[in-house]
Amino acid sequence: MIPVEEAYEILMSNLCKSKTEPVDIRKSVGRILTESIYADRNFPPFDRVTMDGIAIRFEDWQQGIREFKVQEMQVAGNPPVTLRKSGNCIEVMTGAMMPEGADTIVRYEDFEIEKKVAVVKELKLKKGANVHDEGSDRAIGDQLLEPGGIIGPAEAAVIATVGESIVQVAEPPKVAILTTGDELVDIDEEPLPHQIRKSNSFAIDGALKELGVTSTILHLNDEKEVMKSTIEEVLDKHEVLILSGGVSKGKKDFVPEVLEELGVEKLFHRVKQRPGKPFWFGVRQTEEGTNYVFALPGNPVSTFLCYYRYVKPWLFRSMGGNLTNEIATLDGDFKFEPDLTYFLQVKLSNEGVLKAAPIAGGGSGDLANLVECDAFMELPATKKAFNKGETFPIYRYR
Numbered sequence: 234m235i236p237v238e239e240a241y242e243i244l245m246s247n248l249c250k251s252k253t254e255p256v257d258i259r260k261s262v263g264r265i266l267t268e269s270i271y272a273d274r275n276f277p278p279f280d281r282v283t284m285d286g287i288a289i290r291f292e293d294w295q296q297g298i299r300e301f302k303v304q305e306m307q308v309a310g311n312p313p314v315t316l317r318k319s320g321n322c323i324e325v326m327t328g329a330m331m332p333e334g335a336d337t338i339v340r341y342e343d344f345e346i347e348k349k350v351a352v353v354k355e356l357k358l359k360k361g362a363n364v365h366d367e368g369s370d371r372a373i374g375d376q377l378l379e380p381g382g383i384i385g386p387a388e389a390a391v392i393a394t395v396g397e398s399i400v401q402v403a404e405p406p407k408v409a410i411l412t413t414g415d416e417l418v419d420i421d422e423e424p425l426p427h428q429i430r431k432s433n434s435f436a437i438d439g440a441l442k443e444l445g446v447t448s449t450i451l452h453l454n455d456e457k458e459v460m461k462s463t464i465e466e467v468l469d470k471h472e473v474l475i476l477s478g479g480v481s482k483g484k485k486d487f488v489p490e491v492l493e494e495l496g497v498e499k500l501f502h503r504v505k506q507r508p509g510k511p512f513w514f515g516v517r518q519t520e521e522g523t524n525y526v527f528a529l530p531g532n533p534v535s536t537f538l539c540y541y542r543y544v545k546p547w548l549f550r551s552m553g554g555n556l557t558n559e560i561a562t563l564d565g566d567f568k569f570e571p572d573l574t575y576f577l578q579v580k581l582s583n584e585g586v587l588k589a590a591p592i593a594g595g596g597s598g599d600l601a602n603l604v605e606c607d608a609f610m611e612l613p614a615t616k617k618a619f620n621k622g623e624t625f626p627i628y629r630y631r
């Protein structure tokens with residue numbers, strides 16, 4: 234049995250390096266960017282007028298000129314005109330290039346036009362007012378986005394403005410979800426008193442979709458030979474297998490031995506944690522490539538925790554994503570005696586500080602409690618009493 238940190242380190246040093254693929258920018262939101270995006274021009278690319286009004290020479294203003302002859306108009310989308318002489322102004326519109334020879338914009342609100350002459354009110358005017366200077370936001374060649382972030386609407390806008398209609402994103406690995414258990418029936422079946430409906434595959438499949446990962450779903454009964462031949466086929470067609478159930482010490486828990494018989498090398502089995510102690514992880518190297526196999530304990534809360542604490546960050550890093558950690562403040566006292574890391578189910582609230590209220594629930598089989606909570610809080614094995622006001626890492630699913 235190994236500590237949580239060690240299990241996590243083993244996973245992180247066995248990443249499945251995913252490939253990258255080009256996608257149309259309109260399909261890129263939600264995907265992990267795998268390239269850098271650079272400014273192809275200065276931002277803004279020219280001295281840009283930011284207010285509708287007139288463009289003048291500040292020197293004229295300083296010399297006391299308040300009436301400016303309107304020479305012509307400069308609208309957005311036109312090449313720049315030139316201010317011909319002192320005392321002239323150019324009518325300008327937001328988004329236009331600054332006319333040559335002018336340096337300051339006076340807003341429409343601050344003057345009246347009478348017979349092609351702009352009469353400006355007394356006001357505090359600064360040189361360069363209402364002009365967005367070329368290159369003042371970013372210079373040509375600056376890195377605007379680094380690889381590893383999720384593309385959202387803001388990133389899409391930045392990618393668009395540098396003219397990239399096709400963008401490089403992580404290609405998700407091929408994933409199969411394999412649930413196990415003789416007691417499990419399909420959700421459209423009426424379970425007999427000794428049966429229950431399959432729910433873990435829906436939790437894992439839904440969680441994978443949050444990362445843009447699609448999966449194949451299969452169910453295995455607790456029969457060793459059938460399990461073995463099915464897993465063997467699945468290994469040939471998928472890089473990542475996520476199993477649920479059959480990894481504990483029961484007489485029908487065949488998953489670890491089947492995996493090892495199929496040449497999947499065990500990297501750990503059993504982690505000092507609750508829930509999810511029987512968690513198993515291994516890899517298989519063949520000429521065709523590497524398989525990564527996560528065998529999660531079948532109890533619904535255990536499966537859920539193991540996915541969010543281990544599988545999700547592993548997949549995210551494997552696809553080149555930059556991980557961020559989150560902490561919250563415990564909003565109630567809690568005790569946990571065993572020498573295990575405890576993943577406490579918590580309800581989050583945020584009134585300036587992210588608070589986590591403990592909602593322990595009925596144990597690892599109590600999947601209804603998951604909807605009452607938002608995250609798991611990781612309480613270290615080194616302590617037994619956890620007090621209101623202390624902060625600990627959280628793993629959110631909401």
Ligand code: AMP
Pocket residue numbers: 412413414416417429430431432433434477478479480481483529530531532533598
């Ligand atoms: P196991 O890890 O196979 O010993 O299963 C532990 C508990 O989780 C048992 O009560 C199972 O019925 C339940 N369980 C296992 N797999 C699933 C599943 N796919 N959906 C819902 N419950 C499950």
Ligand code: MG
Pocket residue numbers: 413414415478479531
């Ligand atoms: Mg089972």
